[in-house]
Amino acid sequence: MxxxxxxxxxxxxxxxxxxxxxxxxxxxxxxxxxxxxxxxxxxxxxxxxxxxxxxxxxxxxxxxxxxxxxxxxxxxxxxxxxxxxxxxxxxxxxxxxxxxxxxxxxxxxxxxxxxxxxxxxxxIPMSDQAFKKEVVFVVDISGSMKGRPLENVKNGLCAALSKLNPEDSFNIIAFNGETYLFSSSLELATKETIENASQWISINFIAGGGTNILLPLNQAMEMLSNTRDSIPLIFLITDGSVEDERHICDVMKSNLTNRGSMAPRIFSFGIGSYCNHYFLQMLALISRGHYDAAYDADSIDLHMQRLFTAASTTIVANITIDTLECLDAHEVYPFHIPDLSSGSPLIVSGRYQGNFPDSLKAKGMLGDMNNFVIDLKVQKGKDIPLDKVVAKRQIDVLTAQAWLMEDKAIEEKVAKMSIQTSVPSEYTHWFLLQTNKGKQASESSGIQQVSNKIDLQRLVDSKGCKVILLRSLSMGFGDLNATAENIPPGSVEGDLSETADMLVKAASNCCGKLANCCCCMCCIKTCSRMNDQCAIFLTQLCTVLSCFGCISCCSDVCCPSGDG
Incomplete structure (x- = not known):
């Protein structure tokens, strides 16, 4: 081009x-x-x-x-x-x-x-002053990665290596209970070296053993200790959870603080539901990096390439925003502003008290190591529910912080934010209330969200209804037992039969409710024939609607008034 x-x-x-x-x-x-x-x-x-x-x-x-x-x-x-x-x-x-x-x-x-x-x-020329890349790939090859997960990781890693420039340098550390190094030091990304690395990956990436994340991270930090004119990158890929995750965060935070503004960025990538995604998010947060995940094996390659593209196209680093000190109080999410990558928007949100200034001054460093300053004009977000738009990002950041600090006050803050915005969290639950009134021909259900601390039995006694907890839509904090037993991601699924049955009954009422509003017999007959398909579709849709705060609308349509 x-x-x-x-x-x-x-x-x-x-x-x-x-x-x-x-x-x-x-x-x-x-x-x-x-x-x-x-x-x-x-x-x-x-x-x-x-x-x-x-x-x-x-x-x-x-x-x-x-x-x-x-x-x-x-x-x-x-x-x-x-x-x-x-x-x-x-x-x-x-x-x-x-x-x-x-x-x-x-x-x-x-x-x-x-x-x-x-x-x-x-x-309009786009900046080509991306930082030179010095990257260490830290890849989990424990027993749980056997099969398609590891094969797709290989493909994603080889694709990432092919995008390195000849002046970039890299290394690969494969780990389980031990570590296996492609080289003892960083290597220039020449065509010959990339080919050798691809062959090394195909020979040495054999799934087996346990999971030790701290050792390879320390080795990667040591390899990147003498980098110059670049922002070093650590690309961590794992599907497991380990017991010393908080200790790992403390060690990494200490290393990063000692390195100053040119400290390595950790780009963490989680596979499946058994790894602690909040641990991986925290590693990215404290290092100004980014986090991504793939919950099924088929999407690993795509998500890995997306994350590596963000990691390798950094154009502004060490970003700070001045003029916020004039506010009475403020919170910024994420608390360390990550680097800006070409082609990827950087969204920073927060809350404040006081008079917000008409303009902000953002500072950073460009790829040629020169300082960068820009004035940002403040615009009022009219008719945009910004609290709900950014709620998911803020809840994830606060949950990772609550997990690391084991802070109950932050947990309560997350639960309150989750209920107010209808965004699922680790500290709230969705539940189904089933009530029977008179001789109604069909049962009706209402879906609500409550804090984990609520006494469900007292709720049952007060409302005289049946309560069924819906399956959590959150990620969880990892599964140490599954990691220790090397269970592959997605091998165990929970029993959803009772919950699914209740949702089907709620969805099945949809066509009957809509038919009451129609005078056309053809429309009623059509809805009747479509009833089973509507039930299946709406059952799948209920979970999605809850993420957008639309479940109350769905309940009004599917369930008779006052029954939920």
């Missing part, structure tokens, strides 16, 4: 030499624009508008015909001639993960004869 663009600009500049601008006239040729010239590329360093030239015969001064010989043929791809820029302004407005870019400016099409017209192309 870059080579094609550069060749088009080169062709355009050659064509522009045909233009005669005359002497002693107000019309003058455009000023030369600064470009980075490589052997076959001309890349703009600022927003630039080009004339797209398919027919080279149209290239001429629109004011003074040059009477050049006719040029035959067409340009494919079109030649690009930089236009004379008189002024340009670029504005960007961000709304969560969406950015609207507005470019306004004026330019003169100085290179096309007056009787002809052409399209123009706007080129």
């Amino acid at each position: 870059v080579d094609v663009f550069g060749k088009s600009v080169e062709d355009g500049l050659k064509l522009s030499k045909r233009i005669y601008f005359g002497k002693d006239r107000a019309v003058s040729p455009p000023k030369q624009v600064a470009m980075e010239k490589a052997p076959h590329s001309y890349l703009p360093t600022a927003p630039m508008v080009y004339a797209e030239i398919f027919d080279p015969s149209m290239v001429d001064n629109p004011d003074i015909p040059s009477y050049q010989p006719h040029v035959h043929g067409r340009c494919d791809p079109p030649a690009l001639i930089p236009l004379q820029m008189n002024g340009i302004v670029l504005e960007a407005e961000c709304y969560l993960d969406t950015m609207i870019v507005t470019v306004t400016g004026s330019w003169r099409v100085h290179c096309v004869m007056g009787s002809r017209s052409c399209d123009c192309r706007l080129a």
